[in-house]
Amino acid sequence: MFWKTQIPVFIVFVVGMLTLLQWFIPHYPLNQIQVHMTQWFDIIAVFAIVLGGLNLLKLQFAKITARQKDWQYALVTIVSFFVMLVFGFTRMGLSPDDGVRLGSHLQQEGSNFHWMFFNVFTPLSSTMFALLAFFVASASYRAFRIRNAEATLLLVAGIILMLGRVPIGHLLTAWAPSYLQLPAIQEWIYSVPNLAGARAIMIGIGLGMVATSLRFILGIEKSFLGGDE
Amino acid sequence: MSRDVWILVSLGLVAALTAVTIGFISWGVSNHAIGFGFWIGSLLTLGIFSYLYKDNAFYKFSEHLFVGVSASYWIATYYWTQIDTNLWGRLFPAQFPHAGHQQNLFYVIPLILGLFMLARMIPSIGWISRWSLAFIVGLYAGLRLYGFLQSNIMEQTRDSLRPLYIPGSFVDSLNNTLIVVGVICALLYFFFSREHTGAFGVASRVGIFFLMISFGASFGFAVMGRISLLIGRFNYLIQASDASTGYASAVVTAGMVLLLGIGALRSRGDTQEA
Known part of the structure; x- marks a missing residue:
């Protein structure tokens, strides 16, 4: 209990308070906290990413051994994982005498990692996000069918904002006085009512973050320990 | 042949194509590698788009490939930018001079905490990863508490206090006036300790309208972002349909449509037989 629960809560308290104190006492040694501890944060985050990779492999191997539905595709994930990993940690594709350091090879044209990034990773990631355009279109159609004042306001604001930022929006209302043209209307929507709503959301998020951070630092919130605590 | 064998044969063909491509670039035949790059890129782009028709083997293959490749991509990228430079570079500056750091043995602490994080893979000692998590939670809470207080609360409130008459x-x-009224009303909407009735209810309803306009603007930006990505992908496919690439995207599209059509006919035949 002491090692598994109280020590983590104590670590959160000490690290949280030290980090907070450095904002109010910005002198040595406290001012070093932000410099070094944020680096520590990034380093530990890399181990968390590695943990994610290992967990992915564990799940995929389990899928294959249990012969679950579509287990063959788990092979694709495993093979592609190792192929990209090998390319990430070797200089494959580059000649030995070109003087490119291991690590810099990631961005070096001609390396296998670079090739995989441009011909496999980029097409896949950008197409995956581009695919969402179709789902957003279907979501807006469903929002249109709700037909209440709030949904209509959301869609009208969105459509004016989109049209006002492309040439066709300007062309559609070129005949109107300048303050009634779509680019001017979208600019007004963006900088007045949108600003008011967005600002209220930001203040709300800020209040929520401050309260939650305090709850963590003071040990009231312990959800990071897992569901059984 | 059973469905499993079909899937394995198809995967084998794609793997062979990838291996040939990698072979080309590994042995320095860069022009072929560029050409093959378009073929692979077209196959994967259209594989993802094929989901719009229905969930199929091309999409599943591309999706699983994406998961595997991106996991390793981020591991390699972060290893070289963080572990190599900021961890090894500070613990062993003589062996890692390119990092340009002085020795700092305190960096053994994140190394230990990182290894504790990996202990999660071993159930008997997995609890020790809570210490690393606690460090991350504490640091993030301390940084964000002040950061959000400063930027989201103080700055936003200060800029909302505007003269109503100029x-x-x-x-x-x-x-x-609209900005001040909008901010106050939208904030009132988030106040759940009191029932939204009477004047308070009217104010919170006005707040909802401002919030909806805000969500509409975010929605508009999200759509525009996705559409611009979509245009980018279409541009890529058009570029890949050029004679210099061997009409890669056109051939891949035709092949994919043909195979999906055969698959649809086969499944229709199976349904009728059943």
Whole structure:
């Protein structure tokens, strides 16, 4: 209990308070906290990413051994994982005498990692996000069918904002006085009512973050320990 | 042949194509590698788009490939930018001079905490990863508490306190009034300790309208972002349909449509037989 629960809560308290104190006492040694501890944060985050990779492999191997539905595709994930990993940690594709350091090879044209990034990773990631355009279109159609004042306001604001930022929006209302043209209307929507709503959301998020951070630092919130605590 | 064998044969063909491509670039035949790059890129782009028809083998293959490749991509990228430079570079500066750091043995602490994080893979000692998590939670809470207090609360409130009347400018006065009223009403909407009735209810309803306009603007930006990505992908496919790439995207599209059509006919035949 002491090692598994109280020590983590104590670590959160000490690290949280030290980090907070450095904002109010910005002198040595406290001012070093932000410099070094944020680096520590990034380093530990890399181990968390590695943990994610290992967990992915564990799940995929389990899928294959249990012969679950579509287990063959788990092979694709495993093979592609190792192929990209090998390319990430070797200089494959580059000649030995070109003087490119291991690590810099990631961005070096001609390396296998670079090739995989441009011909496999980029097409896949950008197409995956581009695919969402179709789902957003279907979501807006469903929002249109709700037909209440709030949904209509959301869609009208969105459509004016989109049209006002492309040439066709300007062309559609070129005949109107300048303050009634779509680019001017979208600019007004963006900088007045949108600003008011967005600002209220930001203040709300800020209040929520401050309260939650305090709850963590003071040990009231312990959800990071897992569901059984 | 059973469905499993079909899937394995198809995967084998794609793997062979990838291996040939990698072979080309590994042995320095860069022109072939560029050409093959378009073939692979077209196959994967259209594989993802094929989901719009229905969930199929091309999509599943591309999706699983994406998961595997991106996991390793981020591991390699972060290893070289963080572990190599900031961890090894500070613990062993003589062996890692390119990092340009002085020795700092305190960096053994994140190394230990990182290894504790990996202990999660071993159930008997997995609890020790809570210490690393606690460090991350504490640091993030400390940084964000002040950061959000400063930027989201103080700065936003300060900029919302605007003069409601600006002599000689009706439009600016109206805009400022709308911003002040909008912020207050939208904040009232988030106040759940009191029932939203009467004047309070009216104010919170006005707040909802401002919030909806805000969500509409975010929605518009999200759509525009996705559409611009979509245009980018279409541009890529058009570029890949050039004679210099061997009409890669056109051939891949034709092949994919043909195979999906055969698959649809086969499944229709199976349904009728059943």
